[in-house]
Amino acid sequence: MSAHILVATTGRILRQLRHDRRTIALLILMPTLLLTLLYFMYDGQEQAFNRIALIMLGVFPFIMMLLITSIAMLRERTSGTLERMFTTPVGKLDLLFAYGIAFGVAATVQAAVTALLAYWLLGLETAGSAGLVVLIAVANAVLGVALGLLCSAFARTEFQAVQFMPVVAAPQLFLCGLFVARPDMAGWLEGISNVMPLSYSVEALMEVGAHPSATGTMWRDLIIVLCVVVAALALGAATLRRRTP
Amino acid sequence: MITAASCARCLARPNLIIHLALNFEGIAMDTAIEVDDLVVERGKHPVLHGISTRIQRGVITGLLGPSGSGKTTLMRAIVGSQVVKAGDVRVFGYPAGSASLRHRVGYVTQSPSVYGDLTVGENVRYFASLYKYGATEAAAAIANVGLDGHEDQMVSTLSGGQRARASLACALVGQPDILVLDEPTVGLDPVLREELWRQFRALAEAGTTLLVSSHVMDEANRCDRLILIREGSVIADDAPGAIKTAADADDMDKAFLTLISAQGEKG
Ligand SMILES: Nc1ncnc2c1ncn2[C@@H]1O[C@H](COP(=O)(O)OP(=O)(O)OP(=O)(O)O)[C@@H](O)[C@H]1O
Ligand SMILES: [Mg+2]
Numbered sequence: 235m236s237a238h239i240l241v242a243t244t245g246r247i248l249r250q251l252r253h254d255r256r257t258i259a260l261l262i263l264m265p266t267l268l269l270t271l272l273y274f275m276y277d278g279q280e281q282a283f284n285r286i287a288l289i290m291l292g293v294f295p296f297i298m299m300l301l302i303t304s305i306a307m308l309r310e311r312t313s314g315t316l317e318r319m320f321t322t323p324v325g326k327l328d329l330l331f332a333y334g335i336a337f338g339v340a341a342t343v344q345a346a347v348t349a350l351l352a353y354w355l356l357g358l359e360t361a362g363s364a365g366l367v368v369l370i371a372v373a374n375a376v377l378g379v380a381l382g383l384l385c386s387a388f389a390r391t392e393f394q395a396v397q398f399m400p401v402v403a404a405p406q407l408f409l410c411g412l413f414v415a416r417p418d419m420a421g422w423l424e425g426i427s428n429v430m431p432l433s434y435s436v437e438a439l440m441e442v443g444a445h446p447s448a449t450g451t452m453w454r455d456l457i458i459v460l461c462v463v464v465a466a467l468a469l470g471a472a473t474l475r476r477r478t479p
Numbered sequence: 480m481i482t483a484a485s486c487a488r489c490l491a492r493p494n495l496i497i498h499l500a501l502n503f504e505g506i507a508m509d510t511a512i513e514v515d516d517l518v519v520e521r522g523k524h525p526v527l528h529g530i531s532t533r534i535q536r537g538v539i540t541g542l543l544g545p546s547g548s549g550k551t552t553l554m555r556a557i558v559g560s561q562v563v564k565a566g567d568v569r570v571f572g573y574p575a576g577s578a579s580l581r582h583r584v585g586y587v588t589q590s591p592s593v594y595g596d597l598t599v600g601e602n603v604r605y606f607a608s609l610y611k612y613g614a615t616e617a618a619a620a621i622a623n624v625g626l627d628g629h630e631d632q633m634v635s636t637l638s639g640g641q642r643a644r645a646s647l648a649c650a651l652v653g654q655p656d657i658l659v660l661d662e663p664t665v666g667l668d669p670v671l672r673e674e675l676w677r678q679f680r681a682l683a684e685a686g687t688t689l690l691v692s693s694h695v696m697d698e699a700n701r702c703d704r705l706i707l708i709r710e711g712s713v714i715a716d717d718a719p720g721a722i723k724t725a726a727d728a729d730d731m732d733k734a735f736l737t738l739i740s741a742q743g744e745k746g
Contacts, residue, residue: 242608250596253633314592321558321576321586322609322653476576477562479521 235327243324243332244339247306251340257302261340265294265348273356280359287358288443289412291349291367292435295341295375297403303337303382304395311386317478326471334379334467341375342368362442366452370442373459374435380466387473406432411440431462511536511657511688512557517566519552519711526552527711529566534690534704539683541702541719542692545739549711550692551589554659557690558586570657582610585655589662589692591646595635599626599645602634606649620652623678625671640666647675657688664698676701696731707738714738 251257269287276283310316319329345368352358360367381402389395409419409427416427416437427433438455442448512534519527526549534540542550555561556568559576568575570584593602599621607617621627624644629637634645647663658679664672676698679689683703691702699705700719707715707722715722715738719731726734726741 238611239609242605246594246597246601246605249601250594253596313595314588314590315594317555317560318586318588318592318649320560321581321584322606323578323581324609477560479562 235325235331236323239324239328240332240335243328244336247332247336248339250306251336261298261302261344262347264298265290265344266351268294269348269352269356280357283356284359284443285440286412287352287356288360288367288439289410289436291345291352291371292374292439293407293410293412293432294348295345295371296378296432296435297399297407298344299337299341299375299378300382300385300403301378301396301399303333303379304386304389304398305392307333307383307386308389308392308395320476326474326476327467330383330467330470330474333383334376334463337379338372338376341379342372345371345375360443361446362444362448366442366448367439370435370438370452370456373456373463374432377431377435377459377463377466380463380470383470384466384473387470406430409433410436412436431459434458509536510534511571512690513567513569514553514557515567515569517553517556517568518564519549519556519561520564521552525711527556530708530711530713532706532713532716534688534706536688537683537686538703539679539689539691539701541699541705542690542708543694543699543705543735544708546694548708550708551661552711553708554586554661554690554692558584558659560586582653583656584659585650585653585657586659587647587650587661587663591642593634593642593646593649596633598631598633599637599648600630602645603648603652607652610653612652612654616652616654620648623651624648625674640668640671643667644671655687657690658682660689660691662692662694664693664695672698696735699731699735707735709739 269290272286272290273283276286310319349364349368349371353364385398385402386395389398405426409416409423409430410432411427416424416433419427434455438452438459441452441455445452510533514530514532514534517527517530518525530553542553544550552561556563557570557575559568559574559580570577570580573580594605597605600617603617603621604614607613607620618627618630621630624647626641626644626648629641634642637645643663643666647660650658650660664675667675679691680701683689691698693699702719705715705717705719705722706713715725717725722738723729723731723734726737728734728737
């Protein structure tokens with residue numbers, strides 16, 4: 235890895251994103267619009283809205299970044315730019331970290347805007363600070379990026395890549411405690427949910443929702459999520475092939 | 480195995496004639512690329528059947544052969560992006576694709592590989608920055624391929640030939656010691672082709688090694704050396720004049736046809 239290549243590549247990915255105005259608009263507006271929808275669905279049920287909106291603040295960036303990253307990486311592969319990139323001084327880690335940082339920056343903007351509107355317009359209330367919510371949301375986005383990069387190694391076409399969204403995201407979403415509290419699940423389901431990273435970020439968000447200051451559980455959960463990010467990036471690097479058949 | 484090309488001292492001081500005499504393999508010390516018994520399979524089918532060749536430093540080598548004969552595959556093996564089954568490919572004495580070669584080898588793929596969602600300028604400046612070059616070098620590379628005035632145009636809106644030239648500019652900007660160009664002039668008009676070949680020649684004279692694949696026989700005549708492959712085997716590897724003489728033909732088109740069909744009868 236080298237710093238100037240990492241900076242150049244991160245800048246290039248952000249520039250690509252900047253040219254795509256519609257994607258930026260969708261990235262920034264979509265979560266807010268969906269939260270607004272939830273707001274009207276749970277009209278008058280403040281408790282329920284607070285719980286679901288808080289979890290969604292973490293889930294949206296995860297799902298969006300998972301999708302965007304796997305498509306972006308697939309495009310690098312199918313357009314031949316990935317093959318070309320590997321004949322230049324760009325290393326695998328340069329590329330993976332550049333994607334992580336660039337989309338992490340995009341996710342920070344997204345999470346900040348969504349949280350701002352959720353607290354101000356929709357009256358979201360959490361015992362802990364909004365800053366921690368944004369921090370966890372960004373960690374979730376980076377988790378989405380890392381898993382997206384890993385998934386794209388197993389997809390040959392766009393059709394396959396979008397199929398990975400339900401495969402990777404849906405089970406995590408079902409088992410993360412949004413629908414059924416994790417301790418109330420059958421033992422084997424709880425076991426599965428225990429090895430899914432989204433369970434920990436949702437738990438961290440719920441800690442922020444319930445406690446005025448950051449708790450040890452929250453930090454532990456955040457660290458677990460970041461460890462999964464590093465592991466996914468390392469696996470992603472291992473599955474990224476410089477030489478292809 | 481010590482060959483002249485793998486000898487660092489030789490590389491640094493190409494005038495050390497004595498090494499020529501000491502070189503027991505008889506390889507000229509100005510060899511840039513050595514390919515030995517290269518076997519490549521793609522999709523379970525053998526594509527290259529034990530190819531061996533030497534590509535000289537500072538000259539233009541043309542790679543010719545019918546469609547599907549394995550030109551792109553050989554080039555991919557040289558830049559280190561092809562899985563090879565057996566054999567050895569060395570560039571400046573290092574195994575193809577080594578980290579130390581990656582700032583010295585420029586590769587232009589057959590179908591242009593540039594970012595469609597960036598402008599021409601952004602693409603070339605990105606590639607420039609990978610080699611620690613800046614906007615000045617990027618602008619020069621863009622002008623060299625005749626795309627000045629299109630800096631701010633999105634690559635996705637370029638014509639086919641313009642996109643190919645944008646892709647070429649991204650390789651030129653790194654000022655590599657070896658340029659591997661897979662059909663760089665396809666779809667270009669004669670004026671542009673003439674202009675690009677003048678630049679290839681100037682680069683070779685400045686010491687750059689060029690390997691250029693082509694289908695155009697007029698371009699074959701502009702090369703210093705030609706490698707002719709058919710169905711994954713080298714059938715001729717010589718100067719254009721010598722190839723024409725060997726085939727007893729007075730133009731390259733005829734020589735090509737004669738050699739291809741003669742080989743076909745043998746096989
Ligand atoms: N990804 C692949 N999987 C399987 N077979 C492949 C693949 N790519 C190429 N081939 C086969 O390998 C052979 C050589 O292909 P290659 O691209 O090297 O030919 P070429 O000489 O560059 O042809 P052209 O002049 O048409 O570009 C062809 O028969 C082709 O069908
Ligand atoms: Mg080809």
